[in-house]
Amino acid sequence: MDTADVRRRFTAHFEAAGHTVVPSAPLLLDDPNLLFVNAGMVPFKPYFLGQETPPYARATSVQKCIRTPDIEDVGKTTRHGTFFEMCGNFSFGDYFKEGAIELAWDLVTKPVADGGFGLEESRLWPSILHGDDEALALWMKVTGLPSERIVKLGPKENYWSMGVPGPGGPCSEILYDRGPEFGPDGEFTTTDRIAMPTELEDRYLEIWNLVFMQDELSAVRSKEDFDIAGSLPKKNIDTGMGLERVAYLLQGKANMYEIDVMFPVIQRAEELTGKKYGAQHDDDVRLRVVADHVRSSMMLINDGVTPGNEARGYVLRRLLRRAVRSMRLLGFEDRALPELMPVSRDRMAETYTDLLANWERISTVAYAEEDAFRQTLKAGTQIFDLATSEVKKSGGTQLSGDRAFALHDTYGFPIDLTLEMAAEQGLSVDEVGFRRLMAEQRERAKADAKAKKGTHQDARAYREVADSMGQKVEFTGYTEVVSEGAVRGIVVGGAVVPTASAGEEVELVLDRTPFYAEGGGQLADQGVIQLDTGAVVEVYDVQSPIVGLIVHKVRVLEGEVSVGTHAQGRVDTERRLSISRAHTATHMVHKAFREALGETATQAGSENAPGRFRFDFSATGAVPQSVMADVEARVNDLVLADLAVEAEYMSQAEAVRSGAMALFGEKYGDQVRVISVGDWARELCGGTHTPRSSHLGVVKLLGESSIGSGVRRVEALVGADAYRFLAREHVLVAQLSEALKVRPEQLPERVHDLVEKLRTAEKEIEKVRVGQLLAAGGELAAGATDVAGVKLVAHRVDGAGGGDVRTLALDVRGRLPQGQAGAVVVIGAADGKVSVVAAVNDEGRARGISANELVRAVGPIVGGKGGGKDDIAQGGGTDASRLDEALAVVQAEVARMASA
Template sequence: MQTHEIRERFTNHFVKAGHTPVPSASLILDDPNLLFVNAGMVPFKPYFLGQQTPPFPSGTATSIQKCVRTLDIDEVGITTRHNTFFQMAGNFSFGQYFKEGAITHAWTLLTGPVAEGGFGLDRERLWVTVYENDDEAADIWHEKMGVPRERIQRLGMADNYWSMGVPGPCGPCSEIYYDRGPEYGREGGPVADDNRYMEIWNLVFMEKERGEGIGKDDFEILGDLPKKNIDTGLGVERVACILQGVDNVYETDLLRPVIDVAETVTGSTYEDPAADRADDIRFRVIADHSRTAMMLILDGVSPSNEGRGYILRRLLRRIIRSARLLGATGATMEKFMTTIMDTMEPSFPEIARNRERILHVAVGEEDTFLRTLASGTRLFEQTAESLKGKGAATVPGARAFELHDTYGFPIDLTLEMAHEAGLEVDMDGFEAAMAEQKARAKADNRAKKHGHTDLSVYREFVDSHPTVFHGYEDLTGSAKVLGLVSGGKLVNEAHEGDEVEVILDATPMYAESGGQMADRGTISAGATTLDVNDVQKVGKKVWLHKSTVAAGGLAVGDEVTAEVDAAWRHGARQAHSATHLIHAALREILGPDAVQAGSLNRPGYLRFDFAYTHQLSPDQLQQIELVTNRAVDADYEVNTIETTLDNALDMGAMALFGEAYGDNVRMVEIGGPFSRELCGGTHVSHSSQIGPVSVLGESSVGSGARRIEAYSGLDAFRFMSKETALVSGVAAELKAQSADVPDRVRALAERLKAAEKRVAELKAQQLTAQTADLVADAAQAGTFRFVGARLDDGVTGKELRTVAGAARDRLGSEPGVVVFASKDPEKGSMPFIVAANPAAVEAGAKAGDLVKLIGGYVDGRGGGKADMAQGSGGKPEGFDAGLKAAREELAGR
């Protein structure tokens, strides 16, 4: 049975039982606790917590949710049961049925005949576990389902009590296992061998709310949830193993084709699907990570050095690294990505329209990493040469970690190259450095995590009084005050000076979304006026007008007038419509892969992030600005079309990755095919109303992502006017025509550069002469000749290093030490340097120790080698005492 058929059977089973089918949410949700969706219940969390009423007529739902778990990336492939990406099929009940219903639904599907839509599993091979004191669940399994008592096992909180790992809903669970037979391990059920007995379904009886804590069993139970709920998760990949008669998840129809391709491109052989041979693990890493990376790119993630982008980059680079270690010598990513897209497309048809983009991102990262490998190889060769020159046989762990962490050079390749060079690697030191980094990352992650925000105060309004938004047509309108919220609590009144969230039955004010900032405006009634500073949505249904009571007072039930600041809205419309034009211009100039990755629009200004791997040239920026303003000049009509999602996509509409769209969408069309995007924002009616658009420039916002910033309307005019005035002023100062300004400035810059070079040369000559005199007057400190002086202010640290080296060389073969310092007039600090010649080092002088000694007198620090060390201090007045102490230290040797 193919995986896509398993999905269909699961969904059909629960739809026939009255459950509402819910499409998978994006892997990226707006949840401060989660990097990616890691469980099937995550999109339903507000319903379990009672913050929102489930929008399902039956109070039940079913979904097959995309999930990613990346906490143990390094362990992938070592076991053959876990993947970073997996599909979690689930059924959910929000107070409609509980333990018996969940158990009955699961048992019926698992053991039902294939001809009747079931999976046809042998009842005698199914085992279950329950929470240690859950007699009710154990009795249902035995008395209702007929499972023998000996195949029902009890486990503790760490195994059979489920939560997300952070504050939120939780509860005891019952897990269903399939006995794969004695060839997979010893008898005795899941408690004896969880390899032979494979977990396939977890039924969570979600009735409690957990608090803060660490681990699976170290947290406080805060109390009961509003209702007794059901959250189940069936592992689609694990069921596929059983129904396809294969040993593990890497042998199923989804991942085995990638391993086959990997064998072809690397020349190596996948020998034992169940073995932990290093090469076999690498094949599994390629298969697993190819799928996870593809799904992340599908949902809009781009490689970067932080957050989600860092996870994607790490996955892609582990694929490349593994392929190289298996024998691949060239690019492989396109073949891996194409294969995994082919296997996954029957279950995720949206892959078809995103193939080109997915390939562009993945192959682009491969190109970047191959260059990293080339540079990392050079760094390693330099390290090896240096170690051998010193007679060392081991690469320090800190250096191996630096290559890995700073330069992106994998430890596997470091080990391989070290072996080829006849060197060992201090893996204990490497692992210690890695553990320290992980500890810092975990601490940072715990610091960033926090519990869910309590939105229950808004639930009544979300359920029964969704806000009617009429701001596309109107800038003002009558409304009734349905609620007031202050300090997170409902209040009946608000008075002058109060900060309050106002909930109206209807509003013309746009709530922030889609990159467009919220409207500003007023709410008024007679002598009462509230300044609306922000508008936000709750549950996508209720508008919160965040306001300050400027005059009078307001009470629940009052009739008011809500009015948008017309100038604000006009500027916001211009900027948002200009964003669409720039997006279209980018795709025309750079190609279809330059797709939106985020935006911000406020009156007169926009920034637009897009997927692209290279810096834009001045000519490209000029072309983008030209295409955008041509569209403005064309006076294109701006139309909004309400249609189905499929129809909009068929018409060529751009959809934002990571956004959740309903069956019906709003498409904004500017100039017919020139620009079509799914968008809920406010826009001008004709492109000419945008006014001029001035592109300010572009910059990097991470690897594979760029940002363009621009002004629109009057702000663009003001910017251009200011730039014109600036050029005119420079031209007048230079007594030149505006067109000649660049050449004249370039000539001046060259003359200035030449003058600065001459000044530097003269300064160097002066310093050299000064140091010659100082060396001639060198004092004696015991057996050492000692040169110590504070040079003129303004001598840089680099210059100190040069003159100190020159003075040291002048001391000849006798033991000699040089100490120079200078004050930085801007910072008020004092850089200083100590240099010792070879004879002085041999006699026991250490420049690094002397720098630390002097640093104590000038409130500074520093360090270096025995022959030269440098430091800086914040108390220049202490240098003379430090100099004296250094001389006395040498005299005592």
């Protein structure tokens, strides 16, 4: 049974049982606790937390997931992968334990011919939370199994929570006995285990986890240490069945890497490297890493992630580089991803057809990262060679842990390669030190994550207001900027209150509002709300903390605000129009860049503010100035074309068929709003826009820059702000034209000529200055002082920097009498900085004079340090008040060395 069939059977089973089939959410969701969706229930968290009302009582999904804590262990076990798919069924206050158990047991045991998985009941072992007698009785009732066939495990295994106060509950697992070849025999008869022995995890494989969400947790200190405040008012079901695990059981494979959607990548890697899967453990691990990471990277890029040095981008970069590195360790040093990723695409595209549509962007990003990593390996090898040569020169046999860590952390040089190359040089690596530094880095990351964890907004007050209203807030702002409504809720400090007085800052909810809540890159509206009682509030921000609720953050300027009072909301029209122009311009610029650079130039973020916007998009390098000019001209031509800007409502499927773009990471409902600029640009969008393109007036791109690997940012002005900018530019051009006595179109050539003349003049001045400096060299050499038989020149040059000081010192040394011991120390001071250079000839070094020791002696006097070799050394400092004292020390040091 192929993996796609397992997926189809799962959703069909639950759809037949009255569940709404919910498509997989993107791997990126707006959640403060998560980099990626890491479990099937994540898209449903707002329902479980009470932040949103679920639109269905039962749901089922097959959710894309990424888990990253153990990336370095991928491939070492056969159970875990980075990317996986979680099949789940969910009940929101509908059926509970008995229904969940019945539905799961029916699917796994039902014959294949009847749409089930046909697993043998004799191999299935349910587990429960130790002490959950209700679940025990239900499992016995549904399955007919005796108590001793149902394993009792502790809270570490069988209690679930989100790690923060909120819902939680006991779990039941369905375990599959793979047979004695996968673990000790006869070890599972004791069912009161509390913990699952590690040696049995491969044999008794968990394929499904059923969470019975019944408790309200008031404190969660760890997975096994929490307080239960009471029962949830509505009990929920959340289950997760590992698609890959069930697939490899049903396909008769030993692990997830050998299933139909993954093993073809291993086969291609075998062809490229000449290695054979199953022949050698280390090679098997590397081949599994390749299969997992290639697929994971492809799915991440498809959902909008680009490689970078932080957060999601860093995870993707690690995955791509580990895949490339593993191929190198397998003996393949050519470009690997162009050979491997298309294989993974072809296997996954049956389900995820957008892989084909987005392939140009996916492959461009992935292959560019591999090319960059190959350069990193080249540079890292040079750093490695320097480090090993220093170790050998000092007589050592081991590369230190901190050097190995620096290669890994600073230069991106993998420890595996460091170990391999060190062995080739006959050196070992302090792995203990390296692992300690890696552990310290992980602990810092965990502490940072823990500090950020638990930032789920307490939505209880908003939920209370929403429930009291019984309906969503009606947003009228698409068609009007003034609306009549009534106050339906007041929130202060997370609590619902009946009134608010002058001087207070509160959150206000109206049943109807024209104020746009910040979202989709568009800043919130501002304005005022006037109440019938005479009270006036200033609206300075608008947010939507839960779906369907629009919350105005306000200052009460006059009077008292009470729930139930009639109100009139008035949006700051100039601000709204200015923001709307910016938002429409963003859509147009997005489309123009995709025309100019290709479909890979996909929006990666934006901010639409009054009169200006910033637009981030995927690109592998800097955008040429000619492209910037073409995009700006294209957009302004379409501004003049006076295209109609229209909004339509349709299903997501209809929107995609119509050519509308959906942005990565954005959350869309079943019905979506599509904004069209003529028949040219179409995009899913909930923001406000101008009615016609001509209302933009003019769009001026200010420039573009990099904000991370593979992402560029364009900033621009729109409308009056763009006009004022161009007006200032015009005045500046006029002033320059007047000053240089040329026409405006001649300015570039004139300025270029002036710059070239200035450069030529600077070079001539530099020649004269250096000539004057060196002219003094002969006099200084001729006036050298005899110190214990050594010709010494100790000289200060005020106004000279480091380069001049070095030039003079070397020149004077070359002019000293041949055959005589000589030393030169020149000290310069310029702009508060002191430069010291010492130079000693061969005869001087034979007498024991060391340039390095002279500079080290002078350094502390001038407030600095330095060093070098015996023939030439240099240093610097910050104290220019003691230069004469430093020169005296030079003379004393030369006398001491010469007499030693």
